[in-house]
Amino acid sequence: MSSTFESTKKAEITMRLSEFEMPPMQDVLIVGKRAPIGPEAARRMVDILSPDQYEIVEISHPIIEALVIRKSLASMMDKDKLIGLILDEGGKVANESTIIKAQLNIVLQVSKSVDL
């Protein structure tokens, strides 16, 4: 008794193309204490990808080890206030092993009146 088997191998390829964001970390990175990269690696990454544009702030927090903040944000408002705000909101969603990418828009509203 004989039988014949036919076999074929196929590969399906899907490709998704999108633009690489520059810089990939946007405005803020919240680095967890057991995240795959730590502050020094983040420093190295941002220094290579976007020299002089980011600042690494190591912080004392139960689950967050450091923040990578775009320098221009810190020049728009008090750095400690900014960090407090990021930790307040970011701390709610971050955990020890994650790196959270955050987008932050600061709009300054100034209103002045002058004597005519």
Added chain:
Amino acid sequence: MIACVADIMKKDIQSIGFFDGLRKAESTLIESNIDCLPVVKHGAIVGILSLKDILKSHPNRIAADAMDKNFVSIPSKTSLWRAKQILEENKLEKLPVLDDNELVGFITRTEVLIELGKYTDLLTGLYRSDYIYHQGMELLASGCEVSVIFLDLNKFGVIDKEYGHTQGDIILKEVGMLLKDHAPSDTYLCRFGGDEFVVLTPYKLDKCKLLAENLIKAIETHIFSNQLTITAAVGISGGRRLEERRIVEVDTVIDLINLASLASTKAKKDKQGVVVAEGFCNHEESATA
């Protein structure tokens, strides 16, 4: 004369780069059968990475992001007693040895304790003379007053000959315990040799003399387990400094001990309890002349 870190440190040092990954660090630790590695950046040590640090970090991390940056180090000339103190104060198992900010070796707590065991008298459990030289140097360096009590048991040779060496050993052991009990916590005690003991104090002469008299009294009034009566002769040196010391060298401590030793011989000969040495440190005199 004083055992130091350089005598026992391991010079074959494995290290890891600041940007090296934890996987590499882990394999280095396992292959070298060690439990921590110095992290080096531009030739200088910037942290210590232990197996514990690796275990609590993500394996993708670099050494710089897992190492302990607040490490403690010591120079190779540090005495072993100081090294032991640093290890205990900081609750550490290992210490990197740095000379001019360059890593030259490593010492472990176990190695330090084993080595210091060699400087402990097995009979009395007291340290040997090296310990006093080290503590003397520490006192001099901190600008403290230094005085030495050299205590010599009277007619100990006769006891050994008449009652046997085992009875002599009982006396030495109990004298060691008595001195340990009566020496204040800010003084340092050692069995200097044979039937001689040294107490190093940060006291001025009067206070030192008072302590010496208390120690003699404690020995004389103690009922030894072999019912023998023991007395001691004491020589005292130091404790009379009027100016700040210009030199901090081990020779000063050696001179002080020698003067106290000679004074104890005089005390023994003249059958006096305590004799205060009249001379001064030869070393200091010649150095300042």
